[in-house]
Amino acid sequence: MIVRAFVATLLTVAWAVPVWAATGQDLELVPMGLKVLASLAIVLGLVLFLYAVLKRGNLVPGxxxxxxxxxxxxxxxxxxxxxxxxxxxxxxxxxxxxEHMETLAQWPSQPAEDFAEVLAETEQDKAGEDV
Known part of the structure; x- marks a missing residue:
């Protein structure tokens, strides 16, 4: 998507330069090119910012x-x-x-515990089943 936008911008500029040259106007290519590149950088920055925000799910209610x-x-x-x-x-x-997912342990919810404690309890339960 970003590549297509960049190519479309380049094609537009490549098409516009000969048209402006045919009108006889003085083209200042360096300032015009810098403006185009700055505009492209702003648009790409906004697209990447929106992608990052949407990926986190901050804008999706619920x-x-x-x-x-x-x-x-x-x-x-x-x-x-x-x-x-x-x-x-x-x-x-x-x-x-x-290859797959498997439920290793399940229990009624309690207040948040340290993950290491939960894992240790699960290992103890598994060891008790093996005996």
Whole structure:
């Protein structure tokens, strides 16, 4: 999208220069080129700013106040991640890889705990099941 806008601007300027030259007006190419580049930089800056704001979700109403909340994310290895998620009255520990997702543990929601404590409790529960 940005590349198309840049190419369109260049084509417009390339088309306009011969037209202005045919009218016999004195062309000051350096100041005109700087104005075009400054305008292009402003437009590209605005597009990138809007992209960053929309990606965060700050302009989408209700996106932050939903029922699903990601409490914490831990990256274990490339493309292997743990998510601590609360949904209504449940807290879930979800493990993901490139192939699938799996719920590793779930329990009733409590006041926010340290992720390390939750992970340690889950490991203790798993160790108790193995015995």
């Amino acid at each position: 996106a932050k106040g939903g029922e699903i909340k990601v409490v914490e994310i831990r990256h274990l290895a490339p493309k292997k991640t743990l998510y601590l998620v609360t949904v209504k009255d449940r807290t879930l520990l979800i493990g993901t890889t490139t």
